[in-house]
Amino acid sequence: xxxxxxxxxxxxxxQIQQAKRLNLGVTHLMGHVYYWxxxxxxxxxxxxxxxxxxxxxxxxxxxxxxxxHSDSPVTDVNPLLYVQxxxxxxxxxxxxxxxxxxxxxxxxxxxxxxxxxxxxxMLDDIxxxxxxxxxxxxxxxxxxxxxxxxxxxxxxxxxxxxxxxKKQLLWQRNE
Numbered sequence: 736x737x738x739x740x741x742x743x744x745x746x747x748x749x750q751i752q753q754a755k756r757l758n759l760g761v762t763h764l765m766g767h768v769y770y771w772x773x774x775x776x777x778x779x780x781x782x783x784x785x786x787x788x789x790x791x792x793x794x795x796x797x798x799x800x801x802x803x804h805s806d807s808p809v810t811d812v813n814p815l816l817y818v819q820x821x822x823x824x825x826x827x828x829x830x831x832x833x834x835x836x837x838x839x840x841x842x843x844x845x846x847x848x849x850x851x852x853x854x855x856x857m858l859d860d861i862x863x864x865x866x867x868x869x870x871x872x873x874x875x876x877x878x879x880x881x882x883x884x885x886x887x888x889x890x891x892x893x894x895x896x897x898x899x900x901k902k903q904l905l906w907q908r909n910e
Contacts, residue, residue: 737800739855744788745780751793760800760855763789763847765817766810772826772833786834791821795843802852814848818880819888821847841880841888871900 740754743761754761767775767788776785787793794801803817821844824832832838853863862872877892896903 737855737857739800739802741804743794743801745784746787746790746793748793751790751797751799755797755799760802760851761794762802762804762855763791763821764806764810765789765803765820766805768824768826768833769816769820770810770827772824773829773831776833787837788834790834790837791839791844791847792837795839800851800854801847802855803847813889815880815891815893816889817848818844819885822885822888825886841885845880870898872898 737758737760739760739762741762742764743754744764744767772785772788775788776782779785780788791801803814803821805812805817818841821839822841824834824838826833850859850863853859853861860869862870865871865873873896874893875895875897877894880888880891883891
């Protein structure tokens with residue numbers, strides 16, 4: 736069983752090491768970086784501590800099982816925005832980067848909304864990756880995120896969703 740810490744946001748390296756020793760998973764509300772990063776930096780924590788909020792690169796370096804989530808309706812459910820934020824760490828309507836050292840590559844970020852999330856829910860034996868014997872749960876994207884600019888990942892349209900190999904009704908996100 737994998738226990739997890741929700742909102743593993745404001746941490747120091749020793750806590751990441753401790754989470755690894757305890758075999759804990761961690762989840763990040765990437766909206767902390769995207770929507771509220773400037774407030775954390777300018778009013779709440781100061782720059783050095785704010786640079787480390789939601790430290791995905793440190794998680795990956797310590798081989799922690801991390802995932803991304805929202806606190807809907809506080810932040811929209813938008814997995815592609817979580818991935819984009821983990822890759823770029825750019826602030827809302829800005830070119831500013833908060834915590835450059837915590838940026839991760841696309842493949843690492845995608846694990847936060849696929850196999851790692853499934854593992855934290857103890858469902859990785861049936862979902863979270865496309866493998867023989869697993870449920871065919873996936874989304875069809877309108878563009879390949881590997882071919883897009885990192886700042887445009889969240890704009891990729893979702894063309895369809897499949898659960899257990901069956902196409903689901905398409906829903907539209909309100910912008």
